[in-house]
Amino acid sequence: MASAVSGLEPSALWNNFAALSLIPRPSKQEEQVLAWLQEFATSRELEWQQDETGNIVMRRPGSGGGESAPMVVIQSHVDMVCEKNSDVEHDFTSDPISLLRDGEWLTADGTTLGADNGIGVATALALLEMKEDAKLPPLECLFTVDEETGLTGAFALDAALLQGRTMLNLDTEEWGAICIGCAGGGDSQISLPVSYEGAPSDFLSFQLAVEGLKGGHSGVDIHEYRANAIVLLASVLVPLAEMGTRIVSVQGGDKTNAIPREVFATLLLPPEAMADAQIAVAERTESLRREYGTLEKGMRVSLMGLEDAPPECLSAKAQGNLLGLLRTLPHGALKYSHTIPGLVETSNNLASVAPVDGNYLVVCSSRSSIMEALEDIRLRIASMAKMCDAITTRTGTYPGWQPNPDSPVLKRLKRIYAAQLGEEPEVGAIHAGLECGVIGERAPGMDMVSFGPTITGAHSPDERVEISSVEKFWDLLLELLAELAEA
Structure with missing residues (x-):
C-alpha cells in the first residue's frame, strides 16, 4: 500500500495517510484509530488529552521563533463514510483501505477512500512531527469523532480542552476555496x-x-x-x-x-x-x-x-x-x-x-x-x-456557521494565497455541515476558516484526492502558520 504514495510530497503527510488507511475507522466505531492516535502521541512524547466522547487533542509547543505566539487549533475528524460498490467484498470494521494511484489522483479499490477527512488528520500528524526548529506557533491538534453521522464529537466536545482561539479546519474539499460559513441541518x-x-x-x-x-x-x-x-x-x-x-x-x-x-x-x-x-x-x-x-x-x-x-x-x-x-x-x-x-x-x-x-x-x-x-x-x-x-x-x-468576512485569520490566509498563487482565492460558504458551526458554539470567540485540497466523489466509492493540490495546500498551511508564529 505504501507504494501508492511512494515519492509523493510532502512525504510525511502521505505516509501518515497510508498508515491511517490501514486502520478501520467507521463512524461510531473509531476505537482502533483512537488507540492508534494515542500511541502516536505517547511515542513522540506529545502532550495529549481525551474527553469522554473520544475527541483527542495533541499539543506541540511553538518553535523557530513562535514559542510565545498564541495557540492555533488544527481541526480534523477521524471517522470516514464507509461505502463500497455492490460487487466488492470489504469489511470496514476490519479491512484496510486499498489505495490506488490513478495518474494525478489517489483513489481506493471499489470503496470510499477516506480522504474525507483522513487527509486532514494526516496533515495534523505531519505538523506534529516537524523538526524542532520549524517556524510554528504552539499547536493543538483536535481530532474529533463521529463527524459523518451527526457531528457527535463536536457536539459533545469538552471546550475546556481547547486553549486556542484561532482554528484552522481542514475539511474543505476544493483547492482554492476558503470556507467561512456552512449550512445547518x-x-x-x-x-x-x-x-x-x-x-x-x-x-x-x-x-x-x-x-x-x-x-x-x-x-x-x-x-x-x-x-x-x-x-x-x-x-x-x-x-x-x-x-x-x-x-x-x-x-x-x-x-x-x-x-x-x-x-x-x-x-x-x-x-x-x-x-x-x-x-x-x-x-x-x-x-x-x-x-x-x-x-x-x-x-x-x-x-x-x-x-x-x-x-x-x-x-x-x-x-x-x-x-x-x-x-x-x-x-x-x-x-x-x-x-x-x-x-x-x-x-x-x-x-x-x-x-x-x-x-x-x-x-x-x-x-x-x-x-x-x-x-x-x-x-x-x-x-x-x-x-x-x-x-x-x-x-x-x-447549527450553521455564520460567515465573518472580517476574520483576522481569513485576511492573512487570503493575502498569503494571493502571494503564492498570483490570484485571489474563492471565499464563500458551503451547503454542508461543518464542525466549525458546532465548535464555534462550544468555544465562543473562535476565529475560524476551513480549507483543504481537492477531493471529489466524497461519500462514494468514486472518492479521490488530487495529488498536486495536496502539496499546494501543505505549502499554504505552512506559510500561514509561519506568519501566525510571528503574531
Whole structure:
C-alpha cells in the first residue's frame, strides 16, 4: 500500500495517510484509530488529552521563533463514510483501505477512500512531527469523532480542552476555496406503520433493482441533480403498481449524508402482466437515461426473476402509503441563496428506506443556511408523512456557521494565497455541515476558516484526492502558520 504514495510530497503527510488507511475507522466505531492516535502521541512524547466522547487533542509547543505566539487549533475528524460498490467484498470494521494511484489522483479499490477527512488528520500528524526548529506557533491538534453521522464529537466536545482561539479546519474539499460559513441541518426519521397479507399463490416473484448511480455527498453534490436511487425506483414502481404488482419489500440507502446509489425491491407480479411489466420497466429506464444523460452513465435498472416466492406482501393500504410517501417526499436543491450566487440555500436528501421492527423507516436529511427555512422543510416533511399515517421524529439537528468576512485569520490566509498563487482565492460558504458551526458554539470567540485540497466523489466509492493540490495546500498551511508564529 505504501507504494501508492511512494515519492509523493510532502512525504510525511502521505505516509501518515497510508498508515491511517490501514486502520478501520467507521463512524461510531473509531476505537482502533483512537488507540492508534494515542500511541502516536505517547511515542513522540506529545502532550495529549481525551474527553469522554473520544475527541483527542495533541499539543506541540511553538518553535523557530513562535514559542510565545498564541495557540492555533488544527481541526480534523477521524471517522470516514464507509461505502463500497455492490460487487466488492470489504469489511470496514476490519479491512484496510486499498489505495490506488490513478495518474494525478489517489483513489481506493471499489470503496470510499477516506480522504474525507483522513487527509486532514494526516496533515495534523505531519505538523506534529516537524523538526524542532520549524517556524510554528504552539499547536493543538483536535481530532474529533463521529463527524459523518451527526457531528457527535463536536457536539459533545469538552471546550475546556481547547486553549486556542484561532482554528484552522481542514475539511474543505476544493483547492482554492476558503470556507467561512456552512449550512445547518437535521434529519427526519419517518416511521410508517405497515401491515401484511398472504401473497397471491399464482403471482411470480421478482427483484427490481436500481444500481450504478454516482451518489455523492448529500450537501456538497446536491446542486448537481445527481439521480437518487429511491426516487427512481418509486417512479418505476408506479406503472407496475397499476398492473397489480404487489410490493414485498423495499430497501436502499444507508447514510443520511449520502445520495442513495442503489435500492432493491422484491415484488410479486401477476403472470398475465409480465410482458407489460418488462415493457414498462424498459420504457421508464429509457426515459430516465434521456433525463440524466451523461450525468448517470452507469445507471442500471433491472427486473430479474427470483426462485423463492415470499409467503406475504404488503397490504394494499400499506403499499399505497409507502409508494405515496416515496413519491411525495422532496429531494434535491429546493432553493438557492439570494446573497451568495450559486450557493444552495435549502435542500433535502431522501436518504434511505428499509423495513425496521415491523414498520418502514424512511429517513430524510435536510439542510439550510437559514434556520427558519430548515424548520419549514422539516414541517413539510412531517405533514407529508402524516398524510400517509406515518410519524416523524427529528434527530441530529446542528447549527450553521455564520460567515465573518472580517476574520483576522481569513485576511492573512487570503493575502498569503494571493502571494503564492498570483490570484485571489474563492471565499464563500458551503451547503454542508461543518464542525466549525458546532465548535464555534462550544468555544465562543473562535476565529475560524476551513480549507483543504481537492477531493471529489466524497461519500462514494468514486472518492479521490488530487495529488498536486495536496502539496499546494501543505505549502499554504505552512506559510500561514509561519506568519501566525510571528503574531
